[in-house]
Amino acid sequence: MSPLPAKRRKLNQDSTSIDGSQSEANEQHSPPRASNEILASLKPTEAPRANDGGDAALYAGGAYKSSMFKLQVDELLREVAPNYEKRFRGVTETLHKLKGLIEEIAEREAVSVSDATKWLHKSHKITVPFPDPKPDKDAAYKLGYAKPSNVNVIGSYTLRTMVKSDSTLSIDMLVVMPTSIFQEKDYLNYRYFYKRAYYLACMAAGIRQSIQEEFRLTFEYLHGNDLLPILTVKRKSDETKSPLNYAINIIPAAPQGFFAESKLRPTKNAVRPKESTAGENAVLPPTPFYNASIRSDCNFKSYLKLLCSASKSSDDFKDACILGRIWLRQRGFGSRMSNGGFGNFEWAALTALLLKGGGPKGNNILSPRYSSYQMFKAILQFLSANDLVASPIVYELADFVAVKNSGPMLYDGQRGQNILYKMTPWSYYLLREEARASLSMLNDATFDQFESTFIMRTSQPLQRWDCIFHLSIPSQPLSSPTSDHRSIAAEFSFRVAEVLTEGLMDRIKFVDIKGPETSSWSTQSSPPSSLHSSLMVSVTFDSANIDRLVDHGPPAEEKKKAAKFQEFWGEKAELRRFKDGSILESLVWSPGSSYAIFQDITSYLVKRHFGSEVASSLKFTGEGFEKLVPGCGASTKSFETLRQSFIAFEKLLRNLEGLPLQLRNLSPVSSQLRYSSIDQPSFSSGRPLRTPTDVVLQFEGSGKWPDDVVAIQRTKIAFLLKIQSLLQGADETIMTRLGLENEDKPLQNCAFLDVTDDSGAIFRLRIHNDREQTLLERQIKDKSNDHRTREDAVSALSIYKRLFVYLPLHTQSIATHCTRFPLLSPTIRLVKMWFDRHMLGGHIREEVIELLVARTFLRPYPWRSPSSIMTGFLRTLLFVSKWDWRVEPLIIDFTEAMTSKEVDIINTRLEAWRKIDPAMNRTVLFVASNHDTTGTALTDDGPQKLVASRMTALARSACKLVKEKDLDLDPRMLFATSITDYDFVIHVSPKFTGEHRRKEMSKIKYKNLEVQAETGQDIVGDLSIYLYIDELKKLYTNTVVLFHSELPGSTIAGLWNPQTVSPRPLKVNLTYSTRPAGVAPEYGREDVVELDKPAILAEMARLGGDMLSEIVVHP
């Protein structure tokens, strides 16, 4: 390793000498003679990406998260880099041409504002893009045009940090205006901006004539800042098919150093009021945004220099910038003010600044030796660690102390610029939160987080936010405008943000407000106004506080605070006396779902502060999903009731005297006892639970159990009979019944005991005996058994393991997490409903679905754990749509204690499975958790590949719909399924459908009728259709794949197995019904038979009898 640094130093020296001319040219920027050279020297030269092969990565342990991460980052960088030569073919010529044209524009005498406007309008039909407020017609100053002092290309094109994207790539061309047209005091009262606008219009007029044929010329606001219009040159659209999809931004800039930095600091005022009523001595309010806009116009070149030197001093600076750029883009951030005002320029400038200094005692925070990933992570660290709103940071400026401002501040003293001046407080807090979230996922050592960091797009509103609402911008400006420059929309959004954060308090975590997008406009018209447009406000809830009903204000004694509270809330504020004796100002909201309360408060706030006209324009999005959850929404009350009954039942069992063996465990295994059944359990003493709740009972170990599986199963019956008689003796009100199951599988559990207690809860008791496992394993290993016996034992063992070993643990974990995350339970139920509606329920076990949703909550990255049903549901669907189950296991880490080694083992196991069974005939989905690292406990009997692919396809189309429809999405659309894809559909007669059954159950009955009604246990006919489906599945295992949904349950759809459809010679052991099909040449002219579809359908119809209404065959 030792010779390496020396080599590098040498290389560096070489490179500086090569680049010498360039850096020199950069130094002496002002003479126009040099600008050509700059243009030339900044020509695209493919920077060779350091790819020293594997060894570098091997030892990169510390510099990267892991070697896997490093390799992926390398691939990413390679993938996103645009091919500059191909993409920007001919761009240099265009730039040169434009430069020439601009330099040839004739000078114009300074004339008055009205003359200048008139002239431009008359001769070129160009409207000068003056910012608001428009200049006075009879102003004393005059507008003129002179040859620019410098024309140059800046931005990420020159730095080679561009990234492929759908939108047009743009190249920034800087035109530095000459000092001759300005006066020193022009920074005051918009004068600079008027002159700049006029200069821009003159340029547009000058070049329009000569390039009209080839290009289109439009005005646009630079980053949406309406003080800074720019000119964009775009190739005409008839060539859109070619890859030459780029735009050139012509940006007029102020001469560097012309306006004094000290006058334009954030604390200074540069917009003087028309008539100073308060007298000369009054302190004028500062105009930070206005000042910073001028400063940014002066600083283009100095930042170019800063970035150039940074990229020279640090090898990985550019890559770090690209990583930052991708990260920002995936989170919806950009330099435009509507995108938060923090884009790749701000990122790069921040990185460059931190390379130079920023640390304690002027040390630099970043070392130039850092790898791109380290630099990237350090910036995230910096962003998340500092609160730049509460404590602004000033670099390299001794005589300036920053004061707390409305927005974040990072003041670059050397260049005199607040880098974050375009950011609003809310966009800043959002950025900080994203940085924090990303940091915590980069610190996750167990799972690879590459995809969530760089690949996933997190800014989809429905997946990102819990509630989104629109409100229209009032037409007349709000009273008491600030002196600083702000558009009406911006001013309004500031006020909305203030009101919302004060009014909603800790109910919400983050708020984002997006104003209307500014678009480009023709050079001949005036800029589009933001009237009649609306703001989009998005919020994330704090699920712990969102549905609080009473807000406590200040105590009545504190007069001032109380008055302020009343002022803010109006008539809603009321004085209340609380249990602890305190008398507080308070607010009481009517109970409802979290959305209802939120909408209530928001509407009230908007109405109180912005008038009823604005309030009537409110439009909320997001509640639709919560409304779809069956039963009473997100409440888990009825689950709690069942849990109480279970606890009572356990107590009763434990207190039974005379059991032959001591009771060890009573574990629930039913989804009703882990808050996750689609329907909430509803029961009362006269109307017992519909589906029995499965419970597993384990006795203390004993050597007296027989040494034979079948005998064990029979012994269980004896135990259950004993429990039954004891229970009946202990409590008169309890009803018990002993039932049989698995009649054709002697190795499996054969009996259960249904216990109905007086509250109406039904528990289905099965006995767990751990000797079964050993005996079954022995039977599997025993070579003397025939194949079928061993197969039977294998399937019995897998069912044993799932029911008695895995499910109790699973139930416990899910139940625990449902109490930890209140939204997990309703989200699971909604996702289950989605699977059920798409008729996948019979194939994919409900536990698998629960784990899929648990993943969304436990490994929420790149977001945080969902705080609404909508986000939880959509993120789960998104994961399902992306889950490549062929190579990726689903791993749930309930205890957050898994190590990367364990994850590796699970991955290896999946690979091994795929090697053994590449066609995926046995296990398709691989689902592992802390309780089951084999990954197959839940999925070894399905879903088949066909079903799993269908799941993915359905989730994909759902996600596509979400993306297309965006805020207009009707959630019910996601739950509508089509039955046209199936080969045949069996329609169930209405009396026997699940829907019918549900209605029957939910009918409100009178108490006295309930008593008269049959004692529940006999109402079993409504299960018939499921028994029918089960029998069909058993009878036609290899022939058809059946799909059905529990609700509405009116159809059973089926597909013929393609393997059985083709004709083949008659054999005795074919597992399906056949009919002769002539001779087939591929079988040597032998007579063949084929699947007899009509006969099978007729059989199904006979078996279903009166339960079916129709069987429809699709051609």
Place this chain on the structure above:
Amino acid sequence: MSKIGEYTVLPISIPSTPAYPKRTTQTLYLRPHTPKIPTAHDERSLFVVNVPIDSTVAHLRAVFASLIGAGKVEDVTFEQERKSVVPSREVAVVGNASKKRKRGIKSLEESGGVDLPQIWDRELRRSGSTAVVVLVDAKSAESVLKSVRTLHKSSTKDQGSSWPVWGEGIEGKKNEAPKLGSARYLAHQRLRYPDETVLKMNVDAFMTEFNRKEEEKAKREKRMRNVPDEDGFVTVTRGGRTGPARSEEAEQKKREMEERERKKREELQSAGFYRFQVREQRKAEQGELVRKFEEDRKRVGAMKEKRGRFRPER
């Protein structure tokens, strides 16, 4: 087509049902029964392939009656029933009343009362399964095949409406099979909760039987332990004087011992007692690192092949 391979084809017309209002035919394939292990009834038995799922003895009786007249079928055995006799466990399934009688004769002493009560009122046959029909004599068996052939000839002439109709002639009779449809599932719901006393007796019977067999087995083993075979060797069997030691317990103990040994050894090694150990350990770690890296590279390569894996989403 009247024959396919060695099978005679017998189409059965299936009456239409309200849910599937089409006349369909189900094809049965018949041939003389020739099992691998011949039995006395072989020459008067027919082997039937592809019986419908709702077949009962009565159904097949009716089919054969329509071919060669009533009273010629002595017995019908379905596929599952034949199999269930072969394996060691006692799972006889009962089709209907007539089956019960038969089973009663055959294996009362072996499995009488130890089976769990039936929880379905009617057995179903797997799709495409087989049955053996025993007729009264060999002549009837031949005449069945012959009449099928005649039917084939006549059907080519007049569009064959003369095939036996499924389920015809068994309605309203005493031994009519229980109805399908919702009635079947209602009955199941009733049957799956048998009477407690019946169950109790059943379990008792099973356990007595089980214990008797266990005892028998123990006795047999004991005998084997004591009696040398013709070569003078004594077979080693479980049990004996040392008392019942379960083999898996012994295995468990052995595993535990090995585990303890292994741990001890590992402890010594991980302590890095010798320099060469430390060196080797480091080497192994490095090797592991390289191996993992190679693996990662392979995985990334595989990802790369799937397009768009490294392209940020839009």
